[in-house]
Amino acid sequence: KDTSVLCSFDNNHDQPRFLNLNSDQWLFRNHMVWTLFSEGIPIIYYGDEQGFNGGNDPYNREPLWTSGYNTKADLYQFLKTTIAARKKAEVWDYDQVERWVDDTFYAFTRGNTLIALTNVGNNGATQERTITYHPYSVGTKLCNIYW
Numbered sequence: 001k002d003t004s005v006l007c008s009f010d011n012n013h014d015q016p017r018f019l020n021l022n023s024d025q026w027l028f029r030n031h032m033v034w035t036l037f038s039e040g041i042p043i044i045y046y047g048d049e050q051g052f053n054g055g056n057d058p059y060n061r062e063p064l065w066t067s068g069y070n071t072k073a074d075l076y077q078f079l080k081t082t083i084a085a086r087k088k089a090e091v092w093d094y095d096q097v098e099r100w101v102d103d104t105f106y107a108f109t110r111g112n113t114l115i116a117l118t119n120v121g122n123n124g125a126t127q128e129r130t131i132t133y134h135p136y137s138v139g140t141k142l143c144n145i146y147w
Contacts, residue, residue: 007043013057028075034117048075116131
């Protein structure tokens, strides 16, 4: 079966929003990167870019038109950067290859794009791994698009 045609979503109108269950925006950012870069068709629920945090229905369906839509919001800018990187890398043309997995860290590649994610959040310990299974030549420099 072709899993690349399945949808991958971070929030939806049937469940409380991620930020309602966990207010850590760093964890949420990791979650959105996973949604956008993992195999499948990514779906970002409206209002995520504004930091909506509604609970159970109907509170998870906040009206966007009354929010004072802010294109300078941190999450909006984060998604703008992430989506631009996804488009530039054309990740949909490449398989997802797992490079590292443990309880707090997950890394994979799509083509030449390395994605490294953690589940420790903003207050967690610094995560560091030496990933030896990768497609890069010795001396290749990788860049963090967010810093």
